[in-house]
Amino acid sequence: xxxxxxxxxxxxxxxxxxxxxxxxxxxxxxxxxxxxxxxxxxxxxxxxxxxxxxxxxxxxxxxxxxxxxxxxxxxxxxxxxxxxxxxxxxxxxxxxxxxxxxxxxxxxxxxxxxxxxxxxxxxxxxxxxxxxxxxxxxxxxxxxxxxxxxxxxxxxxxxxxxxxxxxxxxxxxxxxxxxxxxxxxxxxxxxxxxxxxxxxxxxxxxxxxxxxxxxxxxxxxxxxxxxxxxxxxxxxxxxxxxxxxxxxxxxxxxxxxxxxxxxxxxxxxxx
Numbered sequence: 001x002x003x004x005x006x007x008x009x010x011x012x013x014x015x016x017x018x019x020x021x022x023x024x025x026x027x028x029x030x031x032x033x034x035x036x037x038x039x040x041x042x043x044x045x046x047x048x049x050x051x052x053x054x055x056x057x058x059x060x061x062x063x064x065x066x067x068x069x070x071x072x073x074x075x076x077x078x079x080x081x082x083x084x085x086x087x088x089x090x091x092x093x094x095x096x097x098x099x100x101x102x103x104x105x106x107x108x109x110x111x112x113x114x115x116x117x118x119x120x121x122x123x124x125x126x127x128x129x130x131x132x133x134x135x136x137x138x139x140x141x142x143x144x145x146x147x148x149x150x151x152x153x154x155x156x157x158x159x160x161x162x163x164x165x166x167x168x169x170x171x172x173x174x175x176x177x178x179x180x181x182x183x184x185x186x187x188x189x190x191x192x193x194x195x196x197x198x199x200x201x202x203x204x205x206x207x208x209x210x211x212x213x214x215x216x217x218x219x220x221x222x223x224x225x226x227x228x229x230x231x232x233x234x235x236x237x238x239x240x241x242x243x244x245x246x247x248x249x250x251x252x253x254x255x256x257x258x259x260x261x262x263x264x265x266x267x268x269x270x271x
Contacts, residue, residue: 076102076106249262
């Protein structure tokens with residue numbers, strides 16, 4: 001399993017205009033959500049983790065590989081990235097071929113690639129869609145195809161950029177179950193998202209980005225218990241957390257189930 005080490009990371013698209021400024025992090029196996037307003041540097045940051053972008057200053061290491069001196073193709077064995085827009089990732093005319101492409105590109109045989117693709121499609125609930133054209137599917141299903149494509153590559157690090165876009169309740173739960181499954185396997189799963197309910201329910205660690213820096217780093221409970229911090233970052237906690245705060249709970253609940261459990265507990269809604 002992989003560990004990511006980020007040291008004094010700076011990045012600029014335009015000389016003199018820094019998008020990321022002095023980020024230092026260690027990302028160990030587990031689930032990490034990166035949150036913040038648009039323009040905070042979140043998507044730029046994850047593209048530096050798999051080598052699509054190279055640091056202007058500083059270093060990014062995935063285990064013993066430096067992204068600055070390793071090809072994107074080699075980094076693909078370590079870090080799988082699901083883009084926010086599936087249109088940017090899909091290019092085959094059959095779903096099965098799309099999901100097989102990654103394993104084949106990493107050297108898997110046809111049989112192994114097919115097995116991994118079929119297993120990944122089953123994981124995202126798309127068994128039976130193998131022969132369909134991805135562009136005949138709806139946006140939510142196309143997103144699931146791209147997730148399956150990365151799962152089939154079996155990388156130790158999986159990055160999901162806005163995975164719940166266009167998903168209904170069932171789709172969000174399915175993607176959350178994938179996050180939990182990856183975490184249980186000892187892999188590093190990272191998401192960029194504006195869906196705070198998704199973060200609260202499925203992620204162990206939350207990084208708050210603002211203006212190209214890490215404003216805060218903690219558990220979901222720690223982050224969502226700080227309304228001052230969230231206001232500074234332009235974020236809103238889950239509605240159930242807001243309700244708990246208005247009721248004066250010292251540890252606001254993160255999920256409806258957590259709220260109900262406290263309501264039914266021996267002390268009711270005692271702080």
